[in-house]
Amino acid sequence: MLSRTADHLFWMARYIERAENTARVLDVTHSTSLLPDDSAGAEANLWYAPLNISGCAADYTAKYGGLAESVSVTRFIALDPDNPASIYTSLMLARENARAVRGAITGEMWEIINATWLELNRMSPTLSGNRLTPFFDWVKERSHLFRGVTLGTILKDDALNFIRLGTFLERADNTARILDVKYHILLPSVQDVGGAADYYQWGALLRSVSALEAYRKIYRDVISPQRVAELLVLRADMPRSLHACLNEVDSTLEIINGSTGREARRCAGELHASLHFNLIENIFAEGLHEYLTDFLGRIDVLAKEIRSAYLARRDESVAPFPIRQMAQVQ
Amino acid sequence: MHESTTILSKPPAFNEMLSPEGEVRDQYRDVTGQLFSMPLEALSLKQREAEVLFRRLGITFAVYGQDAGAERLIPFDVIPRIFSASEWGLLARGLKQRVRALNAFLHDIYHGQEIIKAGLIPAHQILKNSQYQPEMQGIDLPNQVYAHIAGIDLVRVAENDFYVLEDNLRTPSGVSYMLENRNTMMRLFPDLFASHTVAPVDHYPQMLLDTLIEAAPPNVDQPVIVVMTPGANNSAYFEHAFLASQMGVELVEGKDLFVHAGKVYMHTTEGPQQIHVIYRRVDDDFLDPLVFRPDSMLGVPGLMSAYRGGGVVLANAVGTGVADDKSTYLYVPAMIEFYLGEKPILSNVPTWRLSEPEDLKYVLAHLPELVVKEVQGSGGYGMLVGPTSTPDEIVAYRERILASPASFIAQPTLALSTCPTLVEAGIAPRHVDLRPFVLSGKEIRLVPGGLTRVALTEGSLVVNSSQGGGTKDTWILED
Numbered sequence: 001m002l003s004r005t006a007d008h009l010f011w012m013a014r015y016i017e018r019a020e021n022t023a024r025v026l027d028v029t030h031s032t033s034l035l036p037d038d039s040a041g042a043e044a045n046l047w048y049a050p051l052n053i054s055g056c057a058a059d060y061t062a063k064y065g066g067l068a069e070s071v072s073v074t075r076f077i078a079l080d081p082d083n084p085a086s087i088y089t090s091l092m093l094a095r096e097n098a099r100a101v102r103g104a105i106t107g108e109m110w111e112i113i114n115a116t117w118l119e120l121n122r123m124s125p126t127l128s129g130n131r132l133t134p135f136f137d138w139v140k141e142r143s144h145l146f147r148g149v150t151l152g153t154i155l156k157d158d159a160l161n162f163i164r165l166g167t168f169l170e171r172a173d174n175t176a177r178i179l180d181v182k183y184h185i186l187l188p189s190v191q192d193v194g195g196a197a198d199y200y201q202w203g204a205l206l207r208s209v210s211a212l213e214a215y216r217k218i219y220r221d222v223i224s225p226q227r228v229a230e231l232l233v234l235r236a237d238m239p240r241s242l243h244a245c246l247n248e249v250d251s252t253l254e255i256i257n258g259s260t261g262r263e264a265r266r267c268a269g270e271l272h273a274s275l276h277f278n279l280i281e282n283i284f285a286e287g288l289h290e291y292l293t294d295f296l297g298r299i300d301v302l303a304k305e306i307r308s309a310y311l312a313r314r315d316e317s318v319a320p321f322p323i324r325q326m327a328q329v330q
Numbered sequence: 331m332h333e334s335t336t337i338l339s340k341p342p343a344f345n346e347m348l349s350p351e352g353e354v355r356d357q358y359r360d361v362t363g364q365l366f367s368m369p370l371e372a373l374s375l376k377q378r379e380a381e382v383l384f385r386r387l388g389i390t391f392a393v394y395g396q397d398a399g400a401e402r403l404i405p406f407d408v409i410p411r412i413f414s415a416s417e418w419g420l421l422a423r424g425l426k427q428r429v430r431a432l433n434a435f436l437h438d439i440y441h442g443q444e445i446i447k448a449g450l451i452p453a454h455q456i457l458k459n460s461q462y463q464p465e466m467q468g469i470d471l472p473n474q475v476y477a478h479i480a481g482i483d484l485v486r487v488a489e490n491d492f493y494v495l496e497d498n499l500r501t502p503s504g505v506s507y508m509l510e511n512r513n514t515m516m517r518l519f520p521d522l523f524a525s526h527t528v529a530p531v532d533h534y535p536q537m538l539l540d541t542l543i544e545a546a547p548p549n550v551d552q553p554v555i556v557v558m559t560p561g562a563n564n565s566a567y568f569e570h571a572f573l574a575s576q577m578g579v580e581l582v583e584g585k586d587l588f589v590h591a592g593k594v595y596m597h598t599t600e601g602p603q604q605i606h607v608i609y610r611r612v613d614d615d616f617l618d619p620l621v622f623r624p625d626s627m628l629g630v631p632g633l634m635s636a637y638r639g640g641g642v643v644l645a646n647a648v649g650t651g652v653a654d655d656k657s658t659y660l661y662v663p664a665m666i667e668f669y670l671g672e673k674p675i676l677s678n679v680p681t682w683r684l685s686e687p688e689d690l691k692y693v694l695a696h697l698p699e700l701v702v703k704e705v706q707g708s709g710g711y712g713m714l715v716g717p718t719s720t721p722d723e724i725v726a727y728r729e730r731i732l733a734s735p736a737s738f739i740a741q742p743t744l745a746l747s748t749c750p751t752l753v754e755a756g757i758a759p760r761h762v763d764l765r766p767f768v769l770s771g772k773e774i775r776l777v778p779g780g781l782t783r784v785a786l787t788e789g790s791l792v793v794n795s796s797q798g799g800g801t802k803d804t805w806i807l808e809d
Contacts, residue, residue, distance in 0.1 A: 002596060002599075003597040003598055004582075004585070004597070005580070005581075100561075101581070102568070102571035103572070104575070107387065111386050118385070256599065258600030260600065260601055312597070
């Protein structure tokens with residue numbers, strides 16, 4: 001497969017996945033904001049999280065100044081074309097990448113991506129009130145639809161492999177970010193295990209990655225931070241966990257044709273093994289934040305190895321896509 | 331001089347559906363029965379459905395110089411244009427003959443230049459032509475084919491009179507619309523196809539692939555074919571992607587390719603892979619910054635040298651523009667007689683060359699009734715349609731002609747034939763042309779059909795999509 005084609009497919013999938021995860025984060029932030037919390041700076045604290053997760057806190061401050069607040073953060077992250085991390089921008093870039101390799105994806109895949117973009121542009125740029133949840137659901141549904149159409153229509157060859165690599169690398173990255181930032185915010189209430197607020201807060205985090213039902217099924221007990229982390233980092237049967245994502249990345253790299261990706265396969269295998277054989281107690285002993293920071297760094301290295309093995313071409317010196325900086329967690 | 335006065339008298343345009351007595355012609359009878367009996371609102375609804383389909387499929391084009399219209403639809407008209415099998419038979423023979431002669435001409439002028447020696451074309455017409463590529467002199471191409479893909483624009487002025495308006499031998503576009511128009515019609519009106527035997531066109535991509543495989547350098551067992559595009563911002567990008575995917579080959583840009591030791595490779599996920607035939611939709615000037623425009627980012631350094639050495643085949647060849655230039659056009663009938671020893675089946679439109687003082691004088695005196703075009707122009711840009719221009723426009727154009735007469739040709743305003751077309755007020759006749767696509771490999775092939783373009787504005791003769799023209803599905807009925 002043409003390196004440029006693989007590159008566009010990889011990024012098309014990453015941007016779709018990113019749009020979905022961004023919608024998940026905003027959705028859960030909104031439902032959390034409906035809970036009573038009269039502590040000082042509660043709103044800013046809450047709304048700073050999505051900015052932090054998507055790495056656009058500095059851009060937000062530059063545009064709006066002051067503390068994070070509900071309406072402007074939502075607008076900024078959902079539909080602001082000037083924000084490189086917005087859902088709007090992600091869906092635009094997904095479409096641009098798809099358009100650049102129009103012939104390498106199926107007609108149905110293109111129709112979904114293109115129709116999504118056209119529909120997005122018909123929406124009013126000011127989202128608010130009772131139109132928020134339908135919007136976030138819509139973004140998630142379009143992403144689900146795209147994944148389903150992809151699996152249902154595309155030939156199982158390297159095109160699909162690079163799409164899967166993009167999807168699962170992005171998902172691993174996003175889950176790690178969500179867990180890291182949310183965990184930090186929620187940590188002060190750890191003493192309060194079992195309290196109602198705690199239940200809702202952790203419940204909201206689990207819901208944002210569609211893991212609440214899985215949690216109940218597996219643990220059948222109160223929500224504890226350590227188990228939440230275990231579920232989202234180490235459980236291979238939890239579809240958005242780091243372990244599950246690395247399973248997919250690792251096995252996909254194994255079946256990509258050619259012999260150029262040895263170093264990428266080694267990186268993925270090592271990262272995968274470290275998840276496969278780790279215990280949540282060890283991770284907490286090291287510190288979850290430190291662990292996740294290290295994980296994001298290694299995902300980044302892996303992405304670079306994949307890039308130089310498969311996706312590089314003549315104009316390589318310029319990185320054509322923005323690389324997000326990991327947010328600083330205070 | 332030219333025998334043009336007869337068509338200058340502007341007879342009423344030939345109506346392809348109705349005879350002068352007002353009778354519906356045979357090939358249109360069933361369609362009018364079924365389509366025209368639908369309420370107008372139902373037809374308009376179908377038209378809007380077609381637009382939704384086109385937009386969702388992303389069948390769009392970019393109009394240059396208009397930022398707002400970054401992606402526009404070409405309007406699609408739901409009423410098909412219909413030819414009988416015998417009408418098409420004549421056209422197909424004429425098209426094959428013409429393209430065979432054009433390829434023979436290109437081979438000749440890049441080799442022995444016999445046609446110049448025979449005194450049929452002045453040497454300066456070729457050698458001073460900006461489209462003549464000296465780099466191509468003496469290079470032998472497989473099958474002696476230069477224009478592998480040719481789009482020949484035809485207009486009809488009477489029952490049996492077709493004129494060739496121009497030959498497009500560089501990177502003719504529009505074939506994807508021919509194919510998608512048919513798809514759309516079959517989705518919108520399945521019943522019509524049940525009651526007509528319409529010759530299929532959807533094997534065009536396979537024919538194109540066969541043609542490109544035949545174009546490969548000799549002794550290559552399984553040639554690797556690619557489509558080369560300037561990129562996603564090109565106005566015809568949809569078509570480039572469409573054809574690549576229909577043929578199952580890679581769609582490449584210049585930056586995907588590199589030249590090593592006289593061969594051309596593409597960067598793939600499995601490392602470099604050699605390619606043998608490039609169906610390039612990039613103009614000559616942008617192919618290789620080492621030979622042509624050094625500022626071009628679209629091309630591949632060293633491509634021309636690999637091409638000259640036979641390491642790769644370009645389709646179409648470099649330098650075909652010298653044969654489809656509007657001033658060379660005049661000599662095509664002579665080429666047919668010279669190379670094939672045959673009488674031309676399709677006629678040229680009578681044309682005045684403004685480089686000739688006599689012609690210039692006549693044209694300047696008759697501007698309001700003529701069509702004047704730039705020799706190098708395309709896409710309907712920069713032309714003067716005398717009868718629909720204001721006196722000011724004519725005065726301004728006259729200044730342009732006088733500044734450089736040899737850059738222009740003039741033709742009578744043809745009464746282009748009309749087809750029934752759905753417009754706001756209902757169904758009304760609109761002027762049409764036709765671009766069939768002729769493929770040249772070891773043999774010459776064409777699918778029965780082409781792209782019909784229609785001037786949607788009442789009375790307008792300009793069918794180019796860049797000028798607000800639309801398209802129709804084109805049917806060749808089987809006997």
